[in-house]
Amino acid sequence: MLLYAYWNQRRHLEELTEAFNQLFSMNRPTEPLIAIDLGCGPFTGGLALAGQLGNEERFDYIGVDRSQSMREFGEQLAVVAESLPGTPQVERHWAADISSVAWHEPLGWRPVIVIVSFLLASPTLQVEALMVELEHLLQRLSRGATTVLYTNSPKAGPNRGFPKFSEALKDADFRRVADEIGTIETERRTLELRYALFHRGQQHTLRLGGH
């Protein structure tokens, strides 16, 4: 498991690092981010984000992964990362699934970034159920602007859930900002990937029940 995590982690980490590098190349969020990493593995999205944000920022990291050993390994990596200079303060919240995420801050307006990296490659994943749970979680965390970052292998198979995923986001008022298959240059190599980004602005309208 750890060996698997290590080899995969390396590629995913490079990829997400480059994605965040480009995302935050000009500007950064003005309020502390909440990052939700779905199928997080060992803190992969958290490491990539921490590396790009630098030590002046702080963010909350919600790592969701079914595997307990992966979450534990993630926490170990996070502790090591925390001791390195130039790393932001990261408040970590680990959960086995989206519905069991513990969140004690009041609902607010902080920007949220949802990392969906290689998650849809899993053939057993139920996209509709995932989206319902994700929306539920978002409603507990923030009415702030929400960005969904999707990366995957460029191959068709691992992306079979993408059309449904994309459609569900559209139904939830997300706008598709980017959707491409191409290559990105990381420090070590050229990586081929499927990259998509969705965004929903702050939710200022309070939809009341009834009429």
Next chain:
Amino acid sequence: MRLPTWDEVNSDEEQLNVLETPLDESLFVAGPPGSGKTSLAVWRAATLAEWYKKQIPVVTYNRMLRRTLKLAADDNEIGIDVSTMQSFVWQDYQRRTHNSPPTVPPDPFAYRWQSMIDRLQGTEPDYNSLVVDEAQDLPAEFFLYASRYVAGTMAVFADDDQALSRQRSTLEQIKMAAGLPHPKILGENHRNTPEIARLAEHFHSGRLPAATIRRSHTGDVPRLVRSGSITSTTRRIANEFQNRGGSIGVIVEQNSTGRSTYESLRDKLPGSRVARYANELRNEDSIDVRLPGITVLNKESVKGQEFDTVFILELDRFIPCTSDSELRTMYMMCSRARDNLYLVYGPEPLSTEAEAALPWSDVLER
């Protein structure tokens, strides 16, 4: 491939500008403490009046709030016509029917809304628009009455997380009764320091999101203070005033405490502005709570007001909060303070339950 940047991603972000709502449309705004509801209400009324070239009535919950709205309008050289809901409806009904509104005795203000609404059937609204502030503390029937017989459109400002009165309405009830669109939420707090907002949030029981605090940290964490007597409490308040100046609000639960606190402060600070407001004194027009000085008032009258420094006395009568209504009271009272906040109890120690209802010392200094 080139991936999008944060600015490109957020380029569709719309700034919430409720004042850009077309003037012939109704507007419904929900906003937490310090989000500027009252200023927006004044501006909306002024803009509507200019557009229609007619006076637009503004209605609020109590006389102290009426005074606040008038002062806010005067500051901006805006002429608006503000009434409490009770007197507005009384006059409106009287003018139309030449009768006083029917009431349920012995309360002269407990209107029989249904019979009033029935009586006015077939009549048309007199005004182009109506602006309502602190709408959460008004009865839902008022919104039905107003939308049918007072004005074609309404601009309604509310926060049901701060509602106190028995006749209060939820956002759903207001929306349905007045036929309003879904409310827009104001998301920024420009009044409280982060330290004060954090304590207020501890008592927040509603559903509106916690506002983004726009002020910077000051390091002045709200303080819990035990006081042996009214005299020692007023000595502390007088010291605070002499050291920092500014406007100070002293909130009491019992009118008797209000009276003795006021008398003691008046003796200690001759020549300074020390005032006591109570509903039965009907002295709101002689008070400007924004000026340097001290104003003693109760929880009902402090709604919608703000001060540089706030002392909440008789804390033991406000906590532990055993209901949402008591939580809403604490939430509303704490968020009246801009810079400094003191919670005062004594001479008896707080009960274990009351102590447990308070946050840790990083939020409330002991």
